[in-house]
């Protein structure tokens with residue numbers, strides 16, 4: 001028999017429940033605050049933490065705010081926001097600890113869970129056994145010998161790109177560098193033959209979508225109202241991304257399916273060793289799919305194509321844009337670099353294209369690009385997830401904390417880099433590099449989650465830089481940006497600057 005509670009008893013039960021819930025919430029806030037305040041950091045409020053400093057900012061000021069509040073701190077420091085704890089590390093010793101520890105290899109939920117909406121099964125977001133399987137399958141495609149075999153394609157694309165710039169005589173636009181890197185990537189790792197019209201359209205759409213997605217994701221990461229997907233999908237950007245993503249994914253999947261059929265035919269004609277000798281990244285993935293390996297479904301491979309294309313283009317283009325801008329305002333450096341290029345590739349009627357053997361000889365180009373990536377850390381920040389209560393940099397950190405690796409701060413740390421805002425490629429001469437902490441310079445991150453494509457990136461960047469300098473003088477545009485310490489920097493995953501155009505004046 002059920003007994004109806006009199007109203008007053010129901011109200012008392014509800015009130016008790018409410019008290020318990022409030023008490024639990026208060027205890028959570030108090031416990032969190034104890035952890036938080038034990039770590040040095042800028043002033044913060046209970047529960048809200050630093051939300052009012054960082055959240056709801058426009059995307060082009062977030063980096064400034066972060067660097068102002070946390071960038072100058074060498075010791076591990078904390079940020080917080082709605083009871084989420086963030087630990088910033090920027091000292092080589094602490095960064096080394098993060099890179100080496102097995103329990104700190106998973107990417108953070110914060111930020112990365114938004115990136116994951118682009119390609120949830122891509123390597124950047126993966127963890128555990130699947131991540132290791134994908135990395136080890138991809139690794140052979142980035143072997144130095146394989147990369148050397150791609151240089152011909154990089155050169156063809158670079159020559160195409162310089163001719164294009166020559167004809168149009170325009171300010172060097174990012175868009176062209178995106179075209180160059182995207183095609184160099186696709187022709188070397190996805191589609192071996194001359195791309196069809198349909199493939200061209202798919203890749204062009206994908207590059208446009210990536211640009212939009214990364215810009216919008218950065219804004220969204222710092223706007224909690226847009227964190228729930230269903231709210232974001234109601235915004236104009238959200239609707240556009242959803243629509244474009246569905247369409248583009250379907251086309252990429254179709255491209256994969258076509259390639260799988262083509263591959264099957266080629267393997268019948270050329271034997272099972274076909275993939276082994278070619279080692280194109282996506283052929284290796286497709287072969288694993290054909291062998292029934294569960295970790296390589298066609299959906300996984302589609303996500304990998306999107307992930308690798310984003311990782312390869314976004315970073316290389318950002319670095320190259322800073323490189324060209326620096327050359328335009330530092331004629332002394334440009335002259336040294338040109339001398340190196342001329343001594344290998346010649347000039348005027350006797351000039352030739354770059355070949356793989358030239359790349360290791362471009363030593364000054366290497367020092368210059370290293371200094372570009374130090375001064376303008378291509379990826380200024382990345383983040384890992386703490387899955388169990390732990391200790392880092394002498395501080396207790398609870399499960400759920402996000403560790404933010406501050407490469408931007410690491411690369412401008414005055415202890416490692418005296419006069420850090422001075423731009424000087426000679427910092428990377430063998431003499432000056434001696435004794436430097438091995439984790440003081442990490443443009444490609446480090447440890448088990450380091451950049452898998454770094455050797456590839458070197459080859460692409462050196463090829464396009466040398467080919468451009470062989471044919472053009474890089475000159476500044478009339479934008480008043482003559483001092484690199486005054487560049488207005490911001491990030492949307494990779495570092496960018498406002499403006500940044502240069503003029504390319506033909507040498508001959």
Ligand code: HEM
Nearest residue numbers: 123124311312315316378379382444445449451452453457
């Ligand atoms: C200048 C060029 C490049 C720079 C500065 C760069 C930098 C980085 C950094 C810092 C990370 C770690 C990101 C994180 O921890 O979330 C990373 C990861 C990655 N990069 Fe690169 N990258 C470059 C070019 C490339 C290229 C050309 C490719 C492929 C062809 C590539 C593929 C990847 C992939 C797949 C990952 C994820 C690895 C993992 O999470 O296990 N990157 N890159």
